[in-house]
Amino acid sequence: MKDMNPVVRLAIDDSSIMADLHAASFTSGEAWASSAFADLLKLPTTYARGMMDQAELLSFAVVQFVADEAEILTLATAPSARQQGFARAILQSIEHELAPKGLEKWLLEVAADNAGALQFYRQLGFKIDGERRNYYKRLEGAYVNAILMSKPAGRQAPA
Ligand SMILES: CC(C)(COP(=O)(O)OP(=O)(O)OC[C@H]1O[C@@H](n2cnc3c(N)ncnc32)[C@H](O)[C@@H]1OP(=O)(O)O)[C@@H](O)C(=O)NCCC(=O)NCCS
Incomplete structure (x- = not known):
């Protein structure tokens, strides 16, 4: 694997570059405003980490760490x-950072029609726990189920 840029901590000042990348990545009405990132980053439980190429944000994750999840x-x-x-490296870095703080489990929700993300999470060892019906509303008005996934901390690939 080629050398990667380091994973860096993102702060409130980075809210607008996170919002820009989010808008480029979620084009069916799920994009978050810069203020949503800023509000999350005020919480001590929020971990936002990313990878930059000079001033350009290549990839980022926002994680909420509460208790051991x-x-x-x-x-x-x-x-x-x-x-x-890049995304896998960022999640691995967050896992490394949270392990000494007692991380036991990863959780997420992903849209049922997001085949690429579902495949990404499977590659990382996540398993499906359940579904929330009609959880997301698309720009054109359609509703999409949310898939709930989890994996124990420390597992990088499917068992
Ligand atoms: C999902 C997403 C974050 C993945 O980011 P990424 O940086 O491309 O992922 P990585 O390169 O770290 O991929 C890790 C593994 O997942 C696989 N993977 C990633 N995206 C994939 C896709 N679209 N289809 C199939 N496999 C995929 C990679 O091939 C890699 O597999 P490997 O272990 O065999 O090498 C990216 O596709 C994205 O931003 N999508 C739009 C936003 C989104 O859906 N976010 C998640 C919603 S919760």
Whole structure:
């Protein structure tokens, strides 16, 4: 694997670049405003980590860590930087950071029609726990189920 840029901590000042990459990654009405990122980053339980190429944000994850569970609130890689291992490297880095704080389990919700993300999470060892019906509403008005996934911390690949 080629050398990667380091995973860096993202702060409130980075809210607008996170919102820009989010908008480029979620084009069916799920994009979050910059203020949503800023509000999350005020919480001590929020971990936002990313990978930059100079001033450009290539990939980032926002995770909420409460008790022993880390929930992936959102995750995105720039379209031109996908499938180069950036998102996996960021989640691995967060796992490394949270392990000494007692991380036991990863959780997330993903839209049932997001085949690429579902495949990404399967590659990382996540399993499906259940479904929330009609959880997401698309721009054109259609409803999409949410798939609930989890994996024990420390597992990087399917069992
Ligand atoms: C899902 C997403 C974050 C993955 O980011 P990424 O940086 O491209 O992922 P990685 O390169 O780290 O991929 C890790 C593994 O997942 C696989 N993978 C990633 N995207 C995939 C896709 N679209 N289809 C199939 N496999 C995929 C990779 O091939 C790699 O597999 P490997 O272990 O065999 O090498 C990115 O596609 C994205 O931003 N999508 C739009 C936003 C989104 O859906 N976010 C998640 C919603 S919760």
